[in-house]
Amino acid sequence: MPSLPVELLLGLYLGLLTGIVPAFVAGSLGFLVRYFTGVTLPGFGVVVLALSIASVQGGLLGLVEPTIAQSPRLLVAVLVVLMLALYAHNQGDKLGAELPRRLSLTSIRQRTLSTDVVELVGSVGQVTARPTGEIRDMEGYPPLSPDLRGRLKAGSWRLPADLPLSELETRLEERLRTEHDLADVDVTLDERARATIAAAPPSGSLSRRLSTGHRAVSVATLVPTGLARGDEVTVRVGDRSITGTVLSVRTEIDDERAAIPVSEEPPDDELATDGGDPTDDAIPTPRSTTATAGGPGRVTVAVARRDVKPLLEAESLGLVVRSRGTSREFEAFALLKREGYAVRRLTVGTGGTDGETADEPPASAAVTVLAVRRQGSETGGRRHGWVFGPGIERSLEAGDEAFVAGSDDAIETFVEAVAR
Template sequence: MASLPIELLYGLYLGVLTGFVPALIAWALGFGFKYFTGITIPGLAVVGLGVAIAGLNGGLLALADPSLTASENQVRLTVALLVVLMATLYAHAQGDKMGANLPRRLSFGRFSARTLSADVVELVGNHGQVRVTVAGDVSDVEGYPPLSPELREEISTGEWTFPADLPLDELETRFADRLRTEFDLADVSVALDERARATVAAAPPMSGLSKRLATGKRAVSVTALVPTGVGRGDEVTVVADGDEFDATVLGVVDGEAKKSDPKSSDDAALTDGGSDGDSDADAEAPAPEAVPTAAGGECRATLAVDRRAATRLVSADVDRFVVRSRGVRREFELVNLLRRAGKRFRRLTVREGGALDGSTLGEATVRDQFSVAVLAVRSDGRWSLAPRGEHRIEAGDDLIAVGSATDLDAFAEVVA
């Protein structure tokens, strides 16, 4: 039997030879499961598998043979076994860590994700876009009133273009949001096929004024001398009976619009001897002309005021109607500059077990790995602007990140 140092060296040598394959398999299992599914395999299971593979690869299962446990090779085999155990456990931990930190640009969900056909993609500059067309008639949503023919026709014949690098699920969501925003629809559902043909079901707007009225506000109509150019959304101060009321303009009707036309009244009184029902059916009622802004002078204005001030304002006589300046919104100029540079904003919620859960921004190297910048973090209901590198992120925190659309998508897959 060789001396103890020689036996230890033999054991290390045997452990490295027989432990290479188990360590490689342990790393692959740890990385693969964490990268594709986000699941961490228990270390004990991986170590057991590694020892079994090492036994098949290098004969370490001989340790279970009682005839060899008392042999002169016991020291080197024991050392080799310890080397295999440590190498397997270390490789599994490193694979799991790499799978958690590496941006997941590929996942099992993407294998089954529906995508557009290449035939419908149009190249505009260096980017592809797709033109979505509505196939067939726009259906009604059960439980809602039917759409008007004009609105149905406008949706069917509209031109809708979107980026072509989005999966169909994302395109459906964006198309539905755009229809809901542009036509103020109460509800809408969209289904797209690979040829960018959309099947749309929509519900008409359910209300006008009530949807523009914020919570806790009441709509009050007053007659006053209104400055020229006042329109919906302007912030005003109404002085009535010595009190001042801060309000938001919901709509303005010029005084001339309320005057009746004598000629139209006379014409309406003339009939051809038919019944009242026939005259009502044949007569074409003039459509009221929408006035986006006030022409000035005495007008009827509908205002949104606080609930407590509504009762007092209704019974008061308006003395003055003052428009307040809202100033210049510099933040919109900044957003416009970022959009011109191809940057976008996105709000993300950190998921438990994600790449940022429990780590600081500096440790995660967000800017270097994902090419995005974190502008703000909300933890425990409080926002921190321009967080430093030592700011620690926990699961459930909200992030405001800026970057290109592709980088933000990759960042969201790892973090949110």
């Protein structure tokens, strides 16, 4: 008969050999029961299950023999099997308790920035997004020009830091598309605000701004000061009035300003007065890049197809800018500001809850919730789902985005209560 140390080693070997399958089954059951029911599987049931599986497995392996059953190694093997099963069950139960029960693709996309890259500007957090790696070309489009690729590579963009990465990616895509007139762009941001960019060069920018059934016509006329792309105008040709939308505008004054180098400054003797201080007239005014300075020039207008010939045949014409009305959004904000209210956008934090309704903040009486957007199946997409004037019947929940109005102090207290 082998000595006691050899029997102990043989028992450890047999326990590890037959305890792998019971441990796997016990861990899986512990996880599934805790995850779906929230109840911990009893330890006695784990012991009975592990011994049953181990006995069946030992019989299949030919380990249940009279010599083994009457030796100390069997007791050691049983103890090893039970310890493995109970440990696996404990780990599976812990995993089932910690794993989120409402896991969806939307929640996976709601990643946020790392706190190391957030910069505080006043009381608002901002982040600077910079490209990482090479600027890739988009499949199905021509390659980017070296100049445009270099400008994108050297660019940096300031973005608010209180938004999820998916929203930041959307904003950066819209900004790049607007600034560089890109045909298409795809941006992926990581937690450190490093942007992976794939872009397509501009193609037919003028024709893409034309609606179906419209044509672009350039006319030489006296351009009103401040005219910009997108303005609605009326072109008067004799007794006829033709309406259209401005696609581009250029005047002689704009050409003269464009010919002056940006770094060019007036001489010192032109800036200095008798007292040595520059006068108000000597300080150069900033140049406008969005609107024209007015004067003689050329305007490209989008008009209906039937109005192209009269414009091309006209010897002289006049240009009148049409009113597009006052923006109701700006009127609403002006009224709130006049009454001493501030408007702020925020995201409700979890506050230690698991999707439960956020506690009512102490300053909620002085703050009005103007609109709420709930992340989930109600939205139907990340850019939809705003509910305006939700009222008291719609409580804020963790993950909601909201616009609130109130005094500065009340909003700060409100944000500290719900946005943590």
